[in-house]
Amino acid sequence: MSSSRKPLFAKRAMSVLLAALLAPSIASAFTPFTVRDIQVNGIQRVDVGTIFSYLPVKVGERFTEEQAAEAIQRLYATGFFSDVSIDTSNNVLVVNVQERPTIASVSFNGMREFDDKAILKSLAQVGFGPGRVFDRSMLERAEFELKQQYLSKGKYGVEVSPIITPLPRNRVGVSFDIFEGGQAKIGSIRIIGNEAFSEGALLDEMELTSSGIMTWYTGTDKYSREKLEGDVERIRSFYLNRGFLEYTAEPPQVSISPDRQDISITLTLHEGKPYKVRSVKLAGDLLGLEDKIQPMVAIKEGETFSAEKSSATAKAITDYLGTLGYAFANVNPNPVLDRESHETDLTFYVDPGRRVYVRRIQIGGNTRTRDEVIRREMRQQEAAWYDAGSIKTSRDRIDRLGYFNDVNVTTAPVAGSTDQIDVNVDVKEKPTGLINLGVGYGSTDKLILSGGISQDNIFGSGNTLSLQLNTSKTNRAVIVSHTNPYWTRDGISKTTSIYYRRTTPYDSRDSFGDYRVTSIGGGMNFGVPISEFDRIFAGLSFEHNKLSDLSPQYTPQAYQDFVKEYGESTNAVIFNVGWSKDTRDSAIAPTKGSYTRLSGDLSAGDLRYYMLSAQQQYYLPFGRAYTLAFNGQVDWGRAFGDKTFPVIKNIYGGGIGSVRGFEGASLGPRDTLTNDYLGGSRRIVGNVQLYLPFPGATRDRTLRWFVFADAGQIQTTGNSVCYRGINNQSADPCGWKYSAGIGLSWQSPLGPLQLSFARALNAKEGDDKQAFQFQIGTGF
Incomplete structure (x- = not known):
């Protein structure tokens, strides 16, 4: 091997696969050698140890053409570099890299529909944000994610234009110029497949409506994907509450006019037939309280099945067990269908779980109000059995103080314990x-x-x-x-x-x-x-x-x-x-x-x-x-x-x-x-x-x-x-x-x-x- 520098592999703005393909074509001049030293040129932010960790060879080991190709592939795969080349000089392996720029900041111009922090969090989920390596493919994904956020709000005319500003120390600032446009309005809503109920009755269950005289005020004609999903669920509940246990619906079909101003929604339903309740039973571990639980069953034999009554029964039983210390009680209604007679046998499976007590009551969110002011309104005591009724009363008493805009009481299991929970009281103070x-x-x-x-x-x-x-x-x-x-x-x-x-x-x-x-x-x-x-x-x-x-x-x-x-x-x-x-x-x-x-x-x-x-x-x-x-x-x-x-x-x-x-x-x-x-x-x-x-x-x-x-x-x-x-x-x-x-x-x-x-x-x-x-x- 001569002492002159001989490039073995070089790749500028080419894919990893192309680098691997080029390796054999120039390997004829490559003679394996024992690496005396490794040098790295061109790094600014990436630690040299990071590059060493991706190389398949160390000092004192023999370096081959296969290892050279693998080294280039590994370094490109990190996504840190836009250019990688490997040279040798007197048995010294020289790695030349050109780092991709880092995103220093991300800003938005013209964005009024969303909060900047919420959008930055959404972009971070697709790998784009301050501190990340700048990559054109990631920029395109960020553009796509931004547009998807606006489409979910019915703003189909949104335009997103990224502006890249080079900064010192191989950094860039990314600014998105956004033209939000108007929100597309619903021109029509069609329901297909309904036989038992009229289209008008089902439309009354929906929050979204087509444009009308008062929609300028109510805003219900402005399309939103979240609202549509809620309406689909409301129609499903409407049918289940009337005994249609085999009800299904196809995904909603949403189409938009060429001018992106009017939206048409089509819902396709498969109703099935209504079911009557043939029998109602309680099963599981009833703790010997069947005489107390039975009166809580709101749905009766001979009635048309109602998911609302079934859920109310499960909640009533769960709440009752909660007052006895069973914080994690589970009541699961299970209807078994007889499709020939269109009847169902309904069984409520009761699993009370373990009885638990409250280890600690933790107060949070109160920057001005003293803990004792909140704690003295608590009717649930520490080291006492969990009581769902006392916790609800405590929450209402704290709210009635008038010091807080919001009062939220939650429970959390204690790690490593099967019979303890903590009660967390989070408040949001208001000016008093x-x-x-x-x-x-x-x-x-x-x-x-x-x-x-x-x-x-x-x-x-x-x-x-x-x-x-x-x-x-x-x-x-x-x-x-x-x-x-x-x-x-x-x-x-x-x-x-x-x-x-x-x-x-x-x-x-x-x-x-x-x-x-x-x-x-x-x-x-x-x-x-x-x-x-x-x-x-x-x-x-x-x-x-x-x-x-x-x-x-x-x-x-x-x-x-x-x-x-x-x-x-x-x-x-x-x-x-x-x-x-x-x-x-x-x-x-x-x-x-x-x-x-x-x-x-x-x-x-x-x-x-x-x-x-x-x-x-x-x-x-x-x-x-x-x-x-x-x-x-x-x-x-x-x-x-x-x-x-x-x-x-x-x-x-x-x-x-x-x-x-x-x-x-x-x-x-x-x-x-x-x-x-x-x-x-x-x-x-x-x-x-x-x-x-x-x-x-x-x-x-x-x-x-x-x-x-x-x-x-x-x-x-x-x-x-x-x-x-x-x-x-x-x-x-x-x-x-x-x-x-x-x-x-x-x-x-x-x-x-x-x-x-x-x-x-x-x-x-x-x-x-x-x-x-x-x-x-x-x-x-």
């Missing part, structure tokens, strides 16, 4: 500070602003601290309150409050009253839990009231009469007692359950009266995204002895929270001297509200719109007369008022926001109407 804002406009007051700040979970302790401020011309107030929901370890709560209020007349367009009521007071209230959902409460407060700025000509007659009867200054000690029951599934946006509250106030001292109050709310779910809500509220007050109910304790109605469409606080008697709103000692309010999903936010319970109807009345009790204002200009201020309208509800970062546009249905002469109303920090 509320800013309450009220805005109004009057011909006298002009702009009226009021506000307040409250923190429901101060410092993550679960305590509530609030400061309410009102700086309008008619009302000024400062209220500071603190609530500790676990004043004792048994769950007794304590609320302490102090307040200052100054009230002047609420001026309407026709009133001109003048007075000032200043109230200073404080109190303490305790709540005692008597069950998982029930709480009784009681408290005591002291209040000093003083009337000033009085004049015979401009002070409302009702307030002049109050001064004559009670004097300008009064003191009152107020006792309160009540009971509440809360079974709502969420404090943020309830979809089911109820809330009940009964309370009574009894005042002693200068003011001697009592006020009874009751409120009832119901939330009824309809389907997955609709909730019908009912609210009813009654307040009824009377004075002791022969005195009249103190006008400074009257309650008001009208506006958000009672009867929308009428101006706030405008219902009830009007003063005969100044025409001021007086409120009353009796209030009845009823609301019905249908919550509907906001377009594009079906799964977001915090943003919903609604339609509503309100009814309410403010009246006086006892022998008091309903005053109708100056010269009786208000036709019927104490009568029933009705309204209806639409609105928007949003759990905004500033607190619950409610917008409403209402029409007063039976407004009469003298009533003050207000169609558009909004408030931040309001309830129902």
Whole structure:
């Protein structure tokens, strides 16, 4: 072998197979030799040891032409190199490589449909992403994957253009310019093979629809592969729930028009015949509880088979066994078909598994709220037998705290143990500070602003601290309150409050009253839990009231009469007692359950009266995204002895929270001297509200719109007369008022926001109407 450098193999931008084929053609000049040393040229990022590991020869070993071909094939197969050659010089094996560039970054321009992180994760699954070796074939796969993501959303007009930017140190930046285009709309949906049910009945089961009058709003005519798969499953469930156990369906046929704007969907079904249940049996390990389990069987002999009832039975049995500690119980319904008689024998095989107990309860996701605030709501205890019912109750109690947007409770087996599990509670915190804002406009007051700040979970302790401020011309107030929901370890709560209020007349367009009521007071209230959902409460407060700025000509007659009867200054000690029951599934946006509250106030001292109050709310779910809500509220007050109910304790109605469409606080008697709103000692309010999903936010319970109807009345009790204002200009201020309208509800970062546009249905002469109303920090 001469000392001059003789190339044995070289391959530039050629396949591995071609390199192997070229090897024999130049091997005639190749004489095997013993390798004295190995050198590697051209590496930048790849470790030299990596190249040595792919060579079939080591220093001191004999190097042959077969090994040379194998070395080139191995190095090309790594995908790290675009060029590989092997030279020799004085028995030194020289490996020359040219590395492929590395992807330094991947970016997207014009992408609005997807999140960058989600798409990068999807591309990583096909081998493309930052830190990977750049390869044209991988780039094409990345393009294809991007287009597939858009096609799944019905965007068939998408265009993807990659831009490669060379960077120092043999790197490249990859940018995808994306023109998303419009989403293809469904022109038609055809169902073939249906005989037992009409095409219309089956189309009603689908979420996707063809284009129609309202699809611009609902968006159901926009094609999505995921939604179509869901619709195929819904139709399958529709048939199985009606006994068609042999139902099958072919894969949906989806075709698109040449302009890529309209999609046609064809579903081909094979119905079969419906089956009736001939017998129902329980089998497996019933733990001697057959008499307890048998009543849970929802499907009966002689009925048409229903997959829904069968699944409900399996779930009921599983949940029951879960309350006994069998966390991994499995109930498998097995229908055996008699195809001649179209009957089925249904057997529920019960496998309770091993009884387990909870080793540890782990809290996660709470960056601000302390663990103890969540843990004290848990009814499942550590080192106790697993109880599915207690875990569900725990989850609901945590959700009702109102501190979290999402509460997820899962279980996980303990590694290496057959009878232990861990319970994981993952929460997603929401802002718990509320800013309450009220805005109004009057011909006298002009702009009226009021506000307040409250923190429901101060410092993550679960305590509530609030400061309410009102700086309008008619009302000024400062209220500071603190609530500790676990004043004792048994769950007794304590609320302490102090307040200052100054009230002047609420001026309407026709009133001109003048007075000032200043109230200073404080109190303490305790709540005692008597069950998982029930709480009784009681408290005591002291209040000093003083009337000033009085004049015979401009002070409302009702307030002049109050001064004559009670004097300008009064003191009152107020006792309160009540009971509440809360079974709502969420404090943020309830979809089911109820809330009940009964309370009574009894005042002693200068003011001697009592006020009874009751409120009832119901939330009824309809389907997955609709909730019908009912609210009813009654307040009824009377004075002791022969005195009249103190006008400074009257309650008001009208506006958000009672009867929308009428101006706030405008219902009830009007003063005969100044025409001021007086409120009353009796209030009845009823609301019905249908919550509907906001377009594009079906799964977001915090943003919903609604339609509503309100009814309410403010009246006086006892022998008091309903005053109708100056010269009786208000036709019927104490009568029933009705309204209806639409609105928007949003759990905004500033607190619950409610917008409403209402029409007063039976407004009469003298009533003050207000169609558009909004408030931040309001309830129902």
